[in-house]
Amino acid sequence: MGGMGGGGGGGPPADPFPPVKSDVKLIACSTCKALARRLHSEMSKWDKKTIASEEAIRSKVTQMCDSSSVSGAWLRELDMVESSDGKKIELKRQSSQGYCEVECKTIELACKAVLEESEIDLVVGIYKSFKLSASCC
Template identity: 35%
Template sequence: MASLNKTVISISLIICLLQIVNNCLALNNNKGGIARKEDIPFIKCQVCEKLAKELYEQVKDKQLKISPKKITEYDIIEISENVCNLKKQEADWMLKIDIVEKGDRLELVEQDSEGQCGSECKTIERACQQVIGYYDTDVAEYIYKKKPQLSSLVNYLCKDLSEACSTKPPPVPKGRAPGEPFVAKSAKEAEMEKMLKSMEGMPGAPGMKMYSREELMAGKGLDDEDEDEDDEPSIPSNLGKVLRETQSNKKLDWKEKITKGIKDAGEATKKHANKMAFKVQKWWKAKKASFTQHKSKSGKQEL
C-alpha cells in the first residue's frame, strides 16, 4: 500500500513539473501569435517540401546518433509525430523561417538563427499539421521500409499522400496585410527554450520547490544554494533497471525493490529539477536587470 501511495505521489508531481515548464515558457514567450489561416494555401506546398526535408535529415541524424544500432520504425514515428508541434524540439526548424511576400506569392525564407514565434511561426505550424494530418505513421512506415532519397520522399508526401503540391498555389491578394518582421532570438533565449523542452517528460520529482510566475519574476529562490553538478547522481533512465539493483548482495523482496526504485528516482530527479529551476530564475533575473538598466538609460536620454 505504501508503494502504491508513493507511485501516485510521483505521478502527481510529474504534472507539477510540467506546470513549471509551461510557466517558464510563458515568461519567455508572452507575446505569442495566432496562425493566419488565410495564408496557408499560399505556403502549403513549400511547407510540405521543407517538412519532407526535415523528416529526411532528422531520421538520418538519429541513425548516426544511435549507430551501430539500427533506427526502429518507432523512432521514425516519434519524429513524424513531433516534427509539426512547436512544443517539441523536432519542430524547431520552423523557428528559422520567415514568410516574405514577393509579388503575388509568399516565399519561405530560411534564416541563420531562430526567431521569436509570432503569427508567421504559428501559420507554418498549422500548415505543417494540415500536410501531415493522419499520415504521420504512413510516412514513417514509408521511410523505414523504402529508405527513400529526399526527392522520392517529397513526391510521396507532397503529391501522393497530402496532395499539397498537386496544384499551383493561388496568387496572393493585393490587399493582404503584411506579416510581422523576423526578430531573431538571443543565443541565451534559444538555449533556455531548448532546456525547458528537454525537461518535458521528466519523471516526478518528490519535494521539488514550486514557484509561480510572479515568484519567478520577483527572483524568489535565487538565494538558495546551487547544487554541485559533479555531486549529482544521474537520473535513472529506466526504473526497471533501478529495481533490479541489489543492495550489499542481499536479495530484496519485490516491495522493497519498488520502494527503493521510486525513492532513488525521486531523489535524483528532485536535485536535477531544482537545479533547472535555479537556472531559470537566474536567467530571468539577469534579463530583468538588463531590461531595467536599458529603460533607465532611455529615461535619462529623454531628460
C-alpha cells in the same frame, strides 16, 4: 452578484500569436518541401530504437511540426515572404531562430496539415526504407 471576472469558462488563455488559417493553403507546398528536406537531414541522426518502430518514427515525424519541441525548432528559422506579384507566399530560411509568433504558428499549422494528409504513407515509407537499408548491410 456578478463582477467576479475571470473571462468566462476557465479554459486556457487565448494564443497571443494565433496562426493565419487563410495563409495555410498558400504555403502548404513550400512547407511540405521544407519538412521533407528537414526530415531527410534529421533521419540520419535517429537511433536504432527509433528506426525499429513505426510508432517511434511517427512520434519523431509529428514532433517535426511542433515548434515548441527540439525537433520542431527548425520552424522558428523560417519567414513568410510575399512574392513581388503578391500571388504567392514563399518560405525563406533565416540565419537564426526567432520567437514563434504569428508567421511561425502559421507555418506550424501548415506543417500539421501536410502531415494530416500524408503522415501514414510517410511513416510507412521511412520505416520500410530503414528496414531495406538494414537488410542490405
